[in-house]
């Protein structure tokens with residue numbers, strides 16, 4: 425049974441190529457095939473040629489090799505974005521200047537594709553796709569687009585590279601294998617690089633292994649730095665994350681990486697409007713690209729639904745919560761694991777919501793666990809601060825990492841109760857007062873609608889009067905009335921309520937959760 429090793433995207437990485445040649449021999453491969461792009465990222469352009477010759481590697485041309493062989497002015501990689509083209513041009517100019525004439529001439533003589541029967545199997549080897557040498561065959565390509573390329577080939581096994589990320593799929597009787605790149609990591613946070621080992625038997629593909637290959641990546645990074653190549657290139661070798669040429673990467677593949685957009689493409693976000701918490705400021709670390717996660721567009725804030733039932737059944741509730749709603753309680757152990765995972769993944773805040781979190785029997789322990797590890801905000805209607813929960817709330821009081829967040833719908837019970845039910849305003853105000861007495865940090869919001877718009881200032885006063893007066897004597901009240909969607913008043917102590925009106929975009933109904 426023939427066993428072949430297939431690789432591409434050598435990118436002037438002789439350290440990885442040597443490791444591959446050893447690895448393929450150890451795995452018993454009978455023949456070696458290279459799908460092109462011999463230069464284009466590393467510094468030692470000429471070093472890969474003797475290795476290919478010495479090990480009798482059957483090689484086809486990549487777009488890079490065609491360009492170098494012809495002496496083109498650019499690599500023809502097919503980038504659309506000017507920033508990608510700037511990085512590609514910088515690398516191409518370096519490669520051209522550091523590739524000897526005989527090697528370039530050898531590249532000029534390489535075939536653009538290879539079609540042969542191996543072990544009785546019709547095998548088609550291309551660099552990009554059967555349609556074009558610089559066509560990107562991503563795993564996320566829609567079936568129709570992949571089928572077009574499969575039909576253009578018609579082979580049982582279609583092998584390609586060019587995108588730099590390995591994958592395989594079976595479609596319309598063709599096994600499509602992108603063998604990845606051996607010269608650069610696959611934007612997966614690993615220093616290993618990828619190639620394919622294929623077993624062919626009878627008239628079929630018996631097995632395809634996509635191999636993660638360990639090699640001396642430190643030597644490759646050091647070589648690139650010594651040559652004065654851009655630091656983001658060397659960093660990619662060391663971290664496994666792509667830091668340039670992101671624009672051609674489709675959303676699904678890009679989302680798996682650590683960086684998602686070019687720094688200058690990240691829009692400014694007005695931090696005060698980004699929610700209760702300030703939007704993070706993106707730090708300029710010198711990389712051309714940034715991660716969306718932990719940026720102002722995607723704050724590192726995890727929302728967890730502790731449960732979906734509630735003591736109320738507000739008519740505007742966007743999750744249709746009520747006492748009869750399915751509970752769907754998150755078990756405490758699962759919640760603890762989520763908090764641990766959030767910490768590992770770099771989240772900086774946790775919001776607990778529901779339903780009403782305080783109907784969850786283990787909510788106090790969950791809040792304790794979370795607020796010891798992350799700044800934690802609990803969204804509550806503040807109506808259940810009674811019975812056993814009083815002792816639990818006392819346990820939670822004065823925790824520096826904890827904030828309770830609630831809302832009212834108006835200054836008068838009739839306004840609030842119209843949507844939330846009789847007696848709910850009084851009970852909420854009593855709950856807020858109790859929490860304030862305990863020293864629990866509170867934030868209170870109001871969604872401004874045509875039905876309650878005249879009560880904004882009175883609502884603020886009602887919250888202050890009922891929730892703060894017993895415990896916050898002589899505190900200064902900062903009035904900011906008249907600034908829509910901003911706090912109209914607040915007290916400057918961590919244990920007193922803050923009050924914020926928000927305009928309802930739907931005019932007659934709240935468009936967001938009552939407690940946000």
Ligand code: SF4
Nearest residue numbers: 734736738741745938
């Ligand atoms: S809007 Fe809030 S308080 Fe009202 S039913 Fe829904 S979760 Fe409960």
